[in-house]
Amino acid sequence: MARLLIEGDLAFCRRFLECVVEDTGRAVVPIFCMNSYLSLIIHESYRTLKVNDPGFAASLAYEHEETIQRARLSVKFFDDSKTGLDKAGDAFARIIDEGRQVFLGNTWFSLARWLETDLAEFRYRGRLVATTHTVAFTMALRADALQDLPALGPELRAVARAQSAYISQAAGHLPWRGPSFMNSITHDAVQDRNHRSERHFNQIFDAGLPEKMKASLTAFQCSLNVLDAMLRDDDNPASAETVFKLRYITLYHVLSSLEKLRDEYENALGSASRSLLATMLDHPVSAEIRSGEARHFRNTLIHYTPAEHLASKLSTNAPYYGLVEACFPDRDFPSLWAAVAEHTGWMAALMDQWSEV
Numbered sequence: 469m470a471r472l473l474i475e476g477d478l479a480f481c482r483r484f485l486e487c488v489v490e491d492t493g494r495a496v497v498p499i500f501c502m503n504s505y506l507s508l509i510i511h512e513s514y515r516t517l518k519v520n521d522p523g524f525a526a527s528l529a530y531e532h533e534e535t536i537q538r539a540r541l542s543v544k545f546f547d548d549s550k551t552g553l554d555k556a557g558d559a560f561a562r563i564i565d566e567g568r569q570v571f572l573g574n575t576w577f578s579l580a581r582w583l584e585t586d587l588a589e590f591r592y593r594g595r596l597v598a599t600t601h602t603v604a605f606t607m608a609l610r611a612d613a614l615q616d617l618p619a620l621g622p623e624l625r626a627v628a629r630a631q632s633a634y635i636s637q638a639a640g641h642l643p644w645r646g647p648s649f650m651n652s653i654t655h656d657a658v659q660d661r662n663h664r665s666e667r668h669f670n671q672i673f674d675a676g677l678p679e680k681m682k683a684s685l686t687a688f689q690c691s692l693n694v695l696d697a698m699l700r701d702d703d704n705p706a707s708a709e710t711v712f713k714l715r716y717i718t719l720y721h722v723l724s725s726l727e728k729l730r731d732e733y734e735n736a737l738g739s740a741s742r743s744l745l746a747t748m749l750d751h752p753v754s755a756e757i758r759s760g761e762a763r764h765f766r767n768t769l770i771h772y773t774p775a776e777h778l779a780s781k782l783s784t785n786a787p788y789y790g791l792v793e794a795c796f797p798d799r800d801f802p803s804l805w806a807a808v809a810e811h812t813g814w815m816a817a818l819m820d821q822w823s824e825v
Contacts, residue, residue: 469774469782469784469789470516470520470772470773471520471521472784472789473709473768473769473772473789474513474516474517474772475639475642476706476709476710477509477513477710477713478509478513478635478638478639478642478644479639479642479643479644479706480648480706480707480710480711481506481509481510481635481639482635482636482639482642482644483644483645483646483647483648483650483704483707484498484502484506484648484649484650485631485632485635485636486644486648487648487650487651488650489632494650494653494654494655494657494658495650495653497590497592497597497598497658497660498650498653498698499628500590500598500603500606500607501597501598501606501690501694501698502694503539503606503607504539504540504542504543504606505543505714506631506635507536507537507539507540507608507631508540508543508770510530510536510540510631510634510635511533511536511537511540512540512770512771512772513638513772514528514530514634514638515771516771516772516773517638519773520773527637528634528637528638529630529633529634529637530630530634531626531630531633532626532627532630535608535627536627536630536631538608539606539607539608541608542605542606542608542687543717543718543721544721545684545687545688545721545722545724545725546684546721546724546725546728546729547721547724547725547728552728553725553728553729553732556684557678557680557681557684558680559605560601560605560679560680560681560683560684560687561679561680561683563601563604563605563609563683564601564665564679564680564683566604567586567587567600567601567665568586568665570586571584571585571586584664585662585663585664585665586663586664586665587599587600587601587662587663587664587665587668588600588660588661588662588663589660589661589663590658590659590660591658591659591660591661592653592657592658592693592694592697592698593657593697595693595696595697595816595820596686596689596690596693596820596823597658597690597693597694597697597698598690598694599683599686599690601665601683601686601687602683602686602687602690605687606687607624646704646706647702647703647704648702648704648707649698649699649700649701649702649707651701652701653698653701665679669682669683672685672686672823672824673685673741673822673823674736674737674738674740674741674822675738676733676736676737676738676741677733677736677737681729681733684725684729685729685819685822685823686823688722688725688726688819689816689819689820689822689823691718691722692718692719692722692812692815692816692819693816693819693820695711695714695715695718695812695816696812696813696816697816699711699714699715700809700813708805709788712788712804712805712808712809713769715808715809715812716757716765716766716769716808717766717769717770718812719754719757719808719811719812719815720757720758720762720766722815723748723749723754723757723758724758726745726748726749727749729745730742730745730749741822744818744821744822747818748815748818751811751814753807753808753810753811754811756796756807757808757811760795760796761778761794761795761796762795762796764777764778764795765791765792765795765796768791774791774794778791778794778795781793781794782794787800787801787802788801792804
């Protein structure tokens with residue numbers, strides 16, 4: 469079962485990367501948006517294959533492992549046990565500060581410096597899907613990356629080549645052809661706009677939150693919009709399980725991270741923010757995603773190998789191997805798939821709404 473889950477994810481990645489190779493011009497922003505997921509699938513599949521099929525794993529090219537491992541952790545937001553809310557927020561604070569150091573104060577005419585910008589945002593069909601801050605976070609850029617721009621490009625290309633080489637080799641035997649969500653993306657679907665980050669942060673989310681938390685919330689917002697706006701267009705049946713997985717694990721960690729943020733900052737938030745947080749966190753589907761066996765379900769989706777107490781309930785002949793029924797007795801795969809897809813769109817809309825409060 470672990471091998472089948474891995475193969476489905478690898479084939480999804482290969483369809484995506486094939487479109488990237490065919491037209492890199494329209495793929496730049498999607499690459500940024502998908503990097504943490506690609507890194508997660510690469511890292512976890514390799515880790516599992518080393519145990520389940522060590523000979524095959526040894527034949528795969530896997531370079532820049534440290535960078536890929538850091539990038540895959542960004543999927544967890546505040547749930548990473550090594551970072552948590554404070555350190556994840558501090559990572560955004562560093563990214564914000566570095567951007568200001570690099571991009572502000574460079575105009576020779578001092579009176580024109582108020583026109584300088586240090587933050588770019590990227591929208592897909594009007595929906596916010598990335599900013600330069602979220603890109604730096606999900607790409608797990610080294611601490612001084614923005615201060616050494618000439619070296620940054622080659623570094624990112626090297627990591628991308630390593631990801632592509634691994635996917636190509638690991639999925640080379642799979643019947644991977646077919647449409648990807650990338651097939652629906654056109655050059656004019658993505659727009660960018662530059663901002664002065666200080667002014668930008670003054671206008672989004674809640675005035676009681678520090679900039680680093682607003683940047684963190686923007687990362688949640690972007691991830692949900694990527695899943696709801698970009699991946700919604702992937703109508704290839706072979707992608708259904710991987711798209712479901714990415715939606716579920718993102719919702720799981722966004723909801724958990726929002727709860728951590730509420731615990732830390734609730735007293736500083738305005739009534740509108742508290743109301744929106746309660747609406748998101750108290751929704752029955754939000755509770756379902758994080759209740760009961762949800763942790764084991766999430767762990768199986770990420771690590772591919774089910775807990776021992778679940779293994780006897782599973783079958784390779786059942787829809788999604790019986791994982792849904794084993795962890796959610798009142799659900800089957802189609803009903804949970806539909807609920808998660810709808811909830812992703814609902815959460816994305818509320819995060820968009822909150823950003824404008």
